[in-house]
C-alpha cells in the first residue's frame with residue numbers, strides 16, 4: 001500500500017509517496033517526492049499508480065546511491081548547527097549536485113537528524129521501561145502542559161525543546177530526565193517544576 005506523507009521543514013511542507021515491501025526477510029522502503037502542494041484525490045491516485053509501476057521497472061531510482069555520502073555531510077552539519085535548516089538543504093543540493101529530494105529523504109529516514117531548530121535547553125524526558133513503570137507518561141504530559149508544547153516542539157520563546165527518549169542510563173533513579181547534559185532522577189511534578197524554574 002502506498003502512503004502519502006508530509007514532511008515539514010522550517011514551516012514548509014514537502015509531500016512524498018511512501019511504500020514499503022518485505023523482500024528476502026528485509027524491509028525495502030521507497031520514497032517519491034511529489035512536490036510542495038498536497039495533491040487532490042484524483043491526482044494522488046494517478047501518482048500512486050505511476051509510482052508503483054515505476055518501482056517495478058526501476059527500483060533503484062528510489063534508493064539513492066549517494067546515501068553514505070549524504071549521511072556524512074548531514075552529520076557534519078548536525079555537529080556544527082545541531083539541526084539542518086532548509087537553507088542548508090538547498091545549499092547542499094546545489095553545491096553537491098545532489099537532488100533535494102534525496103537529501104530530505106535521507107535526513108527524514110534517520111532519527112539522528114533534526115530538521116527544526118532546537119531550543120536553548122533540550123529536555124529529554126525518559127520513557128524507557130524503568131521510567132515507564134514509574135509513571136513517566138504522566139510526567140511527560142505535565143511537562144507538555146507546563147511548557148505549552150508537545151513533545152518534539154520548542155517553546156515560543158525558544159528556551160526549551162522537549163523530547164521523549166528511551167533510556168538515559170539513570171534507571172536506578174527512575175523516573176528520570178535530562179536537561180542539556182545534566183541528569184535529574186526520582187522526579188515528580190513538584191520537582192520538575194522547580195528544576196524548570198532554574199533554567200528560566
Ligand code: FES
Pocket residue numbers: 126127128129130131132166167168169170171172174175176
Ligand atoms: S529507562 Fe529511564 S533512565 Fe533508563
